[in-house]
Amino acid sequence: QARVKIRMGTLAPKGSNWHQLLEEMGFRWKQATGGEVELTIYAGGIVGGEEEMIRKMRIGQLQAAAISNAGLAEVERSAYGLMVPMMFESYQEWDYVRQEVNRDLEAKLSERGFKVLTWSDVGWVYFFTRTPLQTPEQLRQRRLGASPSEPATLDIMKWAGLNPVPITIADTATGLQTGLIDTIYIPLIFAQGSQLYREARNMTDLRWVPLQGALLMHEDGLERLSAEHRSKILEIAREVGERLRRQTREQEEEALQTMKERGLQVWPVDEPTRRQWLELARGAYPRIRERLVSPEVFDKIQSLRDAYRAGAGAGRDPR
Amino acid sequence: MKKLQAIEDLLSVLALLTMALLPLAEMTIRPFYPTGIPGSTLWVQHLVLWVTFLGAAVAAREKQLLSLASGDRLFAGRAEPLRRWLVAGIGFSVCLVLAKGGWDLIVAEREGGSLLALGVPVWVVQLVMPVGWAVIGWRLLEAAPGGRWGRISAGALAGVPLAALWFDDWGESGLALPIFLVLLGATALGAPIFVGLGGIAALLLWSNFDPVSAIAAEAYGLTTSPILPTVPLFTLAGYILAEGETPHRLVALFRAWFGWIPGGIALVALLVCAFFTSFTGGSGVTILAMGGLLYPMLREARYPERFSTGLLTSAGSLGLLFPPSLAVILYGLVAQIDIRQLFVSGMVPGILEIALVGGFALLFSRRTGRGAVAFSLREALSQSWRSKWEALIPMVVLGAILGGFATLAEAAALMVLYALVLEFGGRRRLSIRRDLLRVAGAASTLIGGVLMILAVAKGLTNYLIIAEIPAAMLEAVQDRVGSRLLFLLLLNLFLLLVGCLMDVYSAIAVVVPLIAPLGMAYGVDPFHLGIIFLVNLELGYLTPPVGMNLFLASYRFERPLTEVYRAALPFLGIRALAVLLVTYFPPLTQALPRLLGF
Ligand code: NA
Numbered sequence A: 001q002a003r004v005k006i007r008m009g010t011l012a013p014k015g016s017n018w019h020q021l022l023e024e025m026g027f028r029w030k031q032a033t034g035g036e037v038e039l040t041i042y043a044g045g046i047v048g049g050e051e052e053m054i055r056k057m058r059i060g061q062l063q064a065a066a067i068s069n070a071g072l073a074e075v076e077r078s079a080y081g082l083m084v085p086m087m088f089e090s091y092q093e094w095d096y097v098r099q100e101v102n103r104d105l106e107a108k109l110s111e112r113g114f115k116v117l118t119w120s121d122v123g124w125v126y127f128f129t130r131t132p133l134q135t136p137e138q139l140r141q142r143r144l145g146a147s148p149s150e151p152a153t154l155d156i157m158k159w160a161g162l163n164p165v166p167i168t169i170a171d172t173a174t175g176l177q178t179g180l181i182d183t184i185y186i187p188l189i190f191a192q193g194s195q196l197y198r199e200a201r202n203m204t205d206l207r208w209v210p211l212q213g214a215l216l217m218h219e220d221g222l223e224r225l226s227a228e229h230r231s232k233i234l235e236i237a238r239e240v241g242e243r244l245r246r247q248t249r250e251q252e253e254e255a256l257q258t259m260k261e262r263g264l265q266v267w268p269v270d271e272p273t274r275r276q277w278l279e280l281a282r283g284a285y286p287r288i289r290e291r292l293v294s295p296e297v298f299d300k301i302q303s304l305r306d307a308y309r310a311g312a313g314a315g316r317d318p319r
Numbered sequence B: 001m002k003k004l005q006a007i008e009d010l011l012s013v014l015a016l017l018t019m020a021l022l023p024l025a026e027m028t029i030r031p032f033y034p035t036g037i038p039g040s041t042l043w044v045q046h047l048v049l050w051v052t053f054l055g056a057a058v059a060a061r062e063k064q065l066l067s068l069a070s071g072d073r074l075f076a077g078r079a080e081p082l083r084r085w086l087v088a089g090i091g092f093s094v095c096l097v098l099a100k101g102g103w104d105l106i107v108a109e110r111e112g113g114s115l116l117a118l119g120v121p122v123w124v125v126q127l128v129m130p131v132g133w134a135v136i137g138w139r140l141l142e143a144a145p146g147g148r149w150g151r152i153s154a155g156a157l158a159g160v161p162l163a164a165l166w167f168d169d170w171g172e173s174g175l176a177l178p179i180f181l182v183l184l185g186a187t188a189l190g191a192p193i194f195v196g197l198g199g200i201a202a203l204l205l206w207s208n209f210d211p212v213s214a215i216a217a218e219a220y221g222l223t224t225s226p227i228l229p230t231v232p233l234f235t236l237a238g239y240i241l242a243e244g245e246t247p248h249r250l251v252a253l254f255r256a257w258f259g260w261i262p263g264g265i266a267l268v269a270l271l272v273c274a275f276f277t278s279f280t281g282g283s284g285v286t287i288l289a290m291g292g293l294l295y296p297m298l299r300e301a302r303y304p305e306r307f308s309t310g311l312l313t314s315a316g317s318l319g320l321l322f323p324p325s326l327a328v329i330l331y332g333l334v335a336q337i338d339i340r341q342l343f344v345s346g347m348v349p350g351i352l353e354i355a356l357v358g359g360f361a362l363l364f365s366r367r368t369g370r371g372a373v374a375f376s377l378r379e380a381l382s383q384s385w386r387s388k389w390e391a392l393i394p395m396v397v398l399g400a401i402l403g404g405f406a407t408l409a410e411a412a413a414l415m416v417l418y419a420l421v422l423e424f425g426g427r428r429r430l431s432i433r434r435d436l437l438r439v440a441g442a443a444s445t446l447i448g449g450v451l452m453i454l455a456v457a458k459g460l461t462n463y464l465i466i467a468e469i470p471a472a473m474l475e476a477v478q479d480r481v482g483s484r485l486l487f488l489l490l491l492n493l494f495l496l497l498v499g500c501l502m503d504v505y506s507a508i509a510v511v512v513p514l515i516a517p518l519g520m521a522y523g524v525d526p527f528h529l530g531i532i533f534l535v536n537l538e539l540g541y542l543t544p545p546v547g548m549n550l551f552l553a554s555y556r557f558e559r560p561l562t563e564v565y566r567a568a569l570p571f572l573g574i575r576a577l578a579v580l581l582v583t584y585f586p587p588l589t590q591a592l593p594r595l596l597g598f
C-alpha cells in the first residue's frame, strides 16, 4: 500500500501545547501504521485562517485542520447551538450536553464531506474591557467590538440588545487604543496569547460562552486509508483530544494567573447581577432558536442541560 | 462591442466608488446606530476581489498590465512578430490554467454551500475569478500577430498545460524545467508580470501534485482580507489628487518656503515626490504623474538635464516608508507584525533618505550659486493660506485613526472623499461629468494590475509554504552562514537582486515569508527587518538593467534607457549608503518606537 501524506493546518503557534500534542499524534500515527501515514503540521496559521483552511480542505490541498466551533459553524450552522451565550455555567454541564449534541453535529458534518477526528476545548469566552464592567446596563453603553467575518456572532449580540461594532482582529488592538471600541469578548487563553489583555486590562468574571475545537479531516483524505489504519488513527486522535481538553482547562487557570500578575483586574459579579446578565443573554434566545440554529436543535440542547441540572448534576456547586 | 466596453469601464469604476462610500456610510451612522450596515465590512472586502479582476481585465484590454517591458527594445525588425506571438500564446495559456483553477474552486465551494451574507453564496461572488482570467487570456491572445491563424497557432500553445493538467502523471515527466524556462523567457520578453508569476506558481503546484485551484483560493483569500481595501482606496485618492490642483499648489507652497535656498528647487521636487509616493504607494505613479510637472520646473531653474532626470527617477521611491504607504501596510500584513509600529520604525530611515538625497542636491547646486527665487515671508504665508486644504491632507487620515473615529480602511475611504470634495468641489479643477470616469478608470486599471500580481504571487507563496521551503532554506542558510553580520550582508545583496527583478508587491508576497523566519533565527528585530527590506528594495528599482523606475523614467521623460542609467547612477550610490546605514545601525529604526513606548 502506498504511503499516505496528511497535511494538517492549525492556528496554534509553533511550539505551543496544542502544536506539541499534534506533533506527538503524528508520530503515533506513523508508528501505528508501520510508517504508512505521515502527518505534516502547518502551525501558526501559515496556511490561513479557519475559513481558508476549510477552503483548502475542500480543494484537496489540506486533508485536515484544527478548527474552532466558530469555524465549524461556517460549515454547519447548527454548531451555533453550542455557542448560545450563558447557556452553560460549568464544564460539567457543558460536557454532559456537548457529548450528546456533538454526535448529531458529526453526522451533519459528514454529509458535508468532513469527518471529526476528535473534539476538544478552546475554553471560556470572557469580556475584556478598558474600564471596569460589571452590569449589563454598563455594557449597553459600551462600544463592543466583534469580528465581522462571523456575521452570526454579531447577530447574537444584536439580538441580546447590544451594539457590537464590526471590527477585524487586525484592527482590534488599535481600536482599543484609540477608543473606537472599548470592550471585546474573547477566549481567556487567546487574551493572553494575543496579549490583547494589555489593551483591555479589566475582565468581568462571567462565563459568556464555552468555545470548543475539533480536529477535522476531509473524507477524501480519509478514504485513502485502509479500514484498519483508519480506526487506528481515529483511536489515537481521540486519546490526544482528551489530553488536549485536560491541558487546556489547566492552562486556562495558568493564563488567568499570569495575566493577573501582569496587571489584569478581575471584576466579580454577584448573584443578583448574574441574573440580570442571564436576562440579557436570554433576550437573544428566541431568534437564535428560530433563525440561526433550528428549534429542534436548540430545544434539544436546552432540555439536555435542564436534565443535567435536575438529575446528574443535582447538588452541584453552581459555579 | 463599444457598448460592452463602456459597461465594463462603468462597472469597475462603480465597484471602486462603492468601496469608498460603504465605509463612509458606516462611519456616519455609527454614532446613532452603532451596529452599522449589515455585513458592510464583508461587502467592502469582496468588492476588492471584483475591483481586482475588473480592473485587470480593463488593463488587459488597454494593454496596461504591468510588465518588465525590457523585451520591447531588444527585439526589432523580423524577430518582433515572433516575440509578440510567443508572449500572446504564453499569456493565453497561463490565463486558461488559472481560469480552470478558479472554476475548480467554485465547484468545491458550491458543494460546501458557504454563504457570504444576505443569503448570497460565496461561489457566486467568486465567479469573477475564472471569468476574469478567461477574458484577460482572450485579450492577451488577441495581440498575437498574423491575423486569425496567428491567434489560433498561439492559442494552441495552451494545449500543453491543459494536457498536463488532464494527465496527472505527467508530473514526473521532466516537462517542468523546460516550461519554467519558457515562462521566465516570456516574462523577460514582455509578458505581463502576473503571467510569469501565475505560470510559475501553477507549474510548481502541479509538479508537487497540488491542485492549481490553490492559486484561486489564495487570490480570493488575499483580496478579501480585511486590511486590503486600503490599497485601492489610497491609490484612488492619490490619483484624484495628482490629476487635480494639488500638485501645483504643493509645488507653489514648497517653492515659496524653500525656493530661495541654493538647491531649494531640487528639495521642493523631492518633498513633493515623497508626499505623493506615500499616498499612491508606488514609485511608478509618482514618476508618471509628477514627472510632467517637476521636470520642467527643474529645467527652468537651470538644473542640467541629466541631473533632473536622475533626481526624479530616484525621488519616485522616496516616501515609501511614510504613512499611509501601501508597501508598509502590505509588509505588515504578510509578516504579521503591527503596522503602526512598522510605520513608526520607518520614520527616521525615511527622513534619512530624503536628507541624503537632498544634501546631495544642495551640494550639487552650490555651483549654480543661489536659489531660483527670492524669499518673501508675505508670499510664503499667502501660499500657505492658499494651500491650507492640501497641507491638511495627512492630518485627515491620521486624525481620523488616532481620534478613534475610523478604522484604517475607513480612514482610506475618508481620504477618497476628501480628495473628491477638494478637487471636484472646492478647487473645481476636475469636473464630475468630464473627469470622474477618466480618473477613477485610470486608478482602477492600475489597482487591478497591481492586485492581480499580488494575488497570483500569493499562489506562489502557497507552494513555498506547502512544500516547506522556508524551513529548508532556514536550515541551509544556518549551516553555511555563521554570523549575523554576514547574514545581513547576504540579505542586502539578495534583496538588491529581488528589487531588480520584482516589483515591490510581488516581492513582499513571495519573499517576506522566506526571509522572516531567517531574520528571526539570526536575531534581527522583525521591524528592523521590515525597514531593511523596503529600503533595500527601493534600491533595486534604480539598479540597471531591470529597475522598474528606470523604465518608467525612460518612458516618461522620453530618454533612452542607457541615458537614464547614467543619470541615476550617483543617486543609486547615495541610496546604497542609506541602505547600509539602515541595515547596520539598528537605532535608526528602533530608537523612535522605543521612545514612543511601543
Ligand atoms: Na519604490
Ligand code: NA
Pocket: B317, B318, B319, B320, B321, B350, B353, B534, B535, B538
Ligand atoms: Na522608503
